[in-house]
Amino acid sequence: MFRWVEMSLEALSRIKYAPDFKETLGQLPVKLSGLYDIIHTQIHQTETYGRSVAIMTLTWLLCAQRLLRAEELLAAVYAVDIEPSSESDEDDDNGKAGSPENDILRLCRNLVVLDSEQKTFRFAHQSVREYLLGKSEYTVMGQHALATKRCLDVYLTEPSSSSRVPRTVPQRNILKDYADAYWPVHYKYIEDCEFHEIQEIQEIQEKVSHFLMKGSRTSHFYIQWASGIRSKPDNENGSFLNQALGLAWGDRLGYKLLFAASTPETHISVACAFGLSKFLKEHALSIMELNRSRKVGRNEYTFLLVAAEEGHGQVVQMLLGKGADVNAQGGYYGNALQAASQGGYDQVVQMLLDKGADVNAQGGYYGNALQAASQGGYDQVVQMLLDKGADVNAQGGGYGNALQAASQGGYDHVVQMLLDKGADVNAQGGYYGNALQAASQGGHDQVVQMLLDKVADVNAQGGDYDNALYAALQGGHDHVMQMLLDKGADVNAQGRYYGNALQAASQGGHGQVVQMLLDKGADVNAQGGDYDNALYAALQGGHDHVVQMLLGKGADVNVQSGYYGNALQAASQGGYDQVVQMLLDKGADVNAQGGGYGNALQAASQGGYDHVVQMLLDKGADVNAQGGDYDNALYAASQGGHDQVVQTSSESTTSKRS
Template sequence: MAEKEDTGLAYFYFDFNDGYKQTLEGLLLSITLQLASQQQNRPEEFELFCDRFRSGQQRPGVKDILNVLLAIVRHFQIVYLIMDALDECCEQEGVLDLIADLVQASPSINVLVTSRDSTDIRIALGNVLTNVVSASLDGISLDIRTYVRNSLSRDPKLRARPNHVKSEIESALASGAHGMFRWVECQLESLRSCLTPASVRKTLNSMPKTLEKTYDMILARINPDYQGQVYMILQWLAFCVRPLRLPEVAEVLVLKPGTSTLSEQDRLFCDCDVATIGSGLIRISDVNEVRLAHYSVKEYLMSDQRKSMPSPSFHIAEIPTNCYIAHSCVTYLLLQSQFGSPSPDSFLKLPLLDYAAAHWHDHARIALRAGDHSEHEIHTKDFVDCTIQLLDESRGLAYLNWLRMSDPDDWNRRDLSKGECNVPRSLYYMSFLGLYDMAKKLVDRGDDVNARGGQFGSALQAAAFRNHCDIIRLLLQNGAEVKVQGGLHSTALNAAAVNGSKAAFRILLEQQGQKEITGSTLVAAAASGAMEIVNMLLDNGEDVNFQGEDPENHTSILAGNAITAASFQGHEHI
């Protein structure tokens, strides 16, 4: 099908073990690049898109990617989009809206969605999908029997069992599965340890009836000496932003948040022993990536049932778990600074370093989500205090080393030779990343809210571009200057406009005053496609023919007029 020149085909799997593959942005980028790769003559919009974002100074937004995707779709007669395991997506609402928009935007788009049955998904897609097919339990039962038979013939341990024992296993598992492959997988794992016909029959006769009971049994079998370590592993695997490698997971076991040394007494003799202590709950791939064995493991651990169980309950929750991971990452970065500047060897000696530097703030954003961390106030305070140590430029190399290893202002690029003169102040980064608690601490200790630096030039412009309204208010209340010039978008108001950040734009507009808006703000708003902002500016009497100049970047969309900017971005409605 995909070999036909007039037919486009793109497939995307929402992988619960990979944070980016659960997002709307991840979906859009993947299908856009897949379809673009199938065209010999790619549309001009795609080439302009690549030219604009190739430097890495600016990250494309969902609107940017969607506009390019629709441009690519117009060059096909028919397009098939396959989205697998939608129920595992963490941004379901956005994806469901996207599907509706795509189907309405082009009659050539055909969408196939697979998912566990969900009322929300059924309702959301009811008006756009023409066929709903439920998997037949009879068909699944045949597939399960085939799966069991293949496992018994290929597994090194099970294939050595006598034929009559294998027949008993096949019959028992096929009849007890009730459509659950994962349940069968867990029972096979238990049967691998059975060394006699009697133990096989005892295991078959005592099999839990449900997947939840199966997980209860797996947790109950964990050696008490390793329960704490297994819990640590499960927390990391449930919320890691990207798949963790085996050495990284092993390192987690010797890392205690808030400590100044690694707990070497808790280090496994061999990293591969992670599989032993987490048997039945985790899976290690051929490329040494460690993942939860199945999406249902995370659902089970987060369930209210586990929360009410006596200790150790192994219950995990989003806010405290992300706080624990973020605190661990920051602790690890502080530990690294004890050894001086990082080198390539540092990432071998401290295997969790790459992840900690690149993703501590991803976990912090969730952990410090407004209004959600009062129940865990003590742990949150400890984490914030620890992070302020990392952000204190005067207390050694920790802050500079973090940015050498992963600079969020530069697409998390690594530059181990980066000098202090090339690094913005910590308040800039907290404003850019949207970490209000940290920004408030830095402002309260007297950090300069108007300090210059970073690709956006100031903390206010960075917060405006990212639409972090609480931080914008914090900075303004403490003397941030709205009219200051410089940075990627010249002013904070422009930054809010160019990214279509309506809430941020209103706050800044109220502070600056409508009479002091420059024509470049209209150009920025036109580029974003934000009709509400454009109308606001036109009602204010802004010159539609204003010709902009961007002294810092002559290829910037601000170096033109509003019509050119809107056309460049494909915003025909503007």
């Protein structure tokens, strides 16, 4: 509604005379699309150079793969072969001249705005995009045909010196950064369309062929483009290149560009990376060239590996038909079957299996194809691999085995398929050690139950979290913890980081979990881990409610532990007066020696916590006790500039002398 009001007011604001105003007011369309119809008709009725500029602007904004900077859009729109009419745009603000940016805004009649902060053009409202996409003249084919031709013109032609292009418009190389990354993306859209305008598609294909090839050899245009891509920041998976392009770290575009630009340069590289099957079909392929590996980052890739990894079924079919080695090793995923399986590309997987792909081939990040498919929850691919004899218990890869991979993702249907095929529920290996730990860390209670029903060892040790109980705790899944405890999980099992589950829960201040563990018999004074014991861990986190729970269960208030030596010194150093009082009430030794500050009084004095200092003094803390980093409490307070504490300590000393 707001957009309709805005557009209506804009239309009315152009009217100078009252009679015309009243007439127009009564004829305003009741729907926003009606207002857009009027504006779009006005643009088409211009029949001038400006009309072409407006239409191209709208087209570019529809198909651009990222926000175009103002100068990029101007270069894209103006640096084309448009013949201006001898007529002036007399209906466009009386033909007043302005900057190219203002011309765009004027010609597009409020359908487009210029973001002054980002310096980019964009549609004035999402409804503009929706409206234009419903118009027959803005087809996907037409949008990307314009963009493809314009991007390739950056390489194939020289900047125009035509006087009809405004002198203030940036030269065409301004668009080069965009063209470098996105010309193959736009062309892929065209290939995916049904061809109706045969002449237009032939023109584009000829332009692409001219860009990629000179006769049977690679053209210097393509070599120049590839060299430019390789000069950008890169690594083995294209994530650095993505950053340079302003894309998400894991975007596939960076990787595809890296492979397309790999040496020796060839049109086959870009066709396989982007799935340009129609283009590839028109060009001869030799077996030697097909199976030659090329280095991208630290890995060697064949064309088949790349096409399979991207799920380009038609390209894969062509390569296999031309004799590509289906079991060639290389790449991040080791082989084409694993690469296709990790993406869930079932049609590609079937093609590879039909051509004799080794279903149990080892190597790559996931170790084998079954683990790759399982980690993504691709049940159809998993079934295809199992039907072809995939080893359900094959070891290797990041998850150790397929069951652990599926369990970590919480894919209960895949887990069931693997269990039905005899997957070892207690198989060791991988990041999580076993399937139960993987499912527990992810909080996948249904999978946890399935594994427990298959007699998974609830106390199995190994993996990054040592055991399933600790994994569930670290993931914050108390409901899974309860399931494990009910199945006999050892509440006092030792681990590497926090020593045991109680210490970990105490450090995080998870009172509900602490109570659960205590109710199951957790040893409140168990030693080990980074914080030595649960009480010290809770103190370090400042969780007084947990401290109270532990003290209520008999936590040893004077046990030696950690950098601060004991709980009282740790609480005093942090100024936790409530915790200090709890510890004192439980009989904490106010003059216990040890730790970085020697004693609790020195710790509180160094931090300037006068209220804690007073509490300790009232309990008989020795103000002259020696030790620790500052030798005594008075010096610690003075070094920190805590005058009030110095005064309190001095008065206590004087009082004791008298």
